[in-house]
Amino acid sequence: MTFNPYLAGLKTNAAEPGKGSSGNIERPQAVGNIPWQTRPAELTAFEMTLADALQAMFRDGVETLPDIVARLNASTVQHPEGSWTEQNYQSLMNRLAAGASV
Incomplete structure (x- = not known):
């Protein structure tokens, strides 16, 4: 399960x-x-991909919001609405934390 x-x-x-x-x-x-x-x-394919990318970043020592956003924009993980920004990253994390799926 x-x-x-x-x-x-x-x-x-x-x-x-x-x-x-x-x-x-x-x-x-x-x-x-x-x-x-x-x-x-269950996590969606996007949520799994995002989780994998974030775990890799944290392993590499990336921890600040600007660095996370820059690294996501340089990756293959695309935000559902286009490019990653600090605002849409925080908004998405809040939605996911509240139990919403992407």
């Missing part, structure tokens, strides 16, 4: 008595834990 299906649609735990909820303590031996607990859906 590559995302947490319980985040999408706010499902109740009534059908899963082993899963913790209000008034119900989780029994770990009765429930499989989900590795991607904060991910409501």
Whole structure:
């Protein structure tokens, strides 16, 4: 499983008595834990490509916003609306952090 299906649609735990909820303590031996607990859906191809590019940058020591934006513009990762800017990078990161897909 590559995302947490319980985040999408706010499902109740009534059908899963082993899963913790209000008034119900989780029994770990009765429930499989989900590795991607904060991910409501699988990443899109663009999100995976962007994540790989950012990880490579951070490994190379690129950390400041202007340097990240410059490196993205020099890469094959294209912003959905054209060139990367500090503003659209921050806006996209905020949308992704809020759970929106690209």
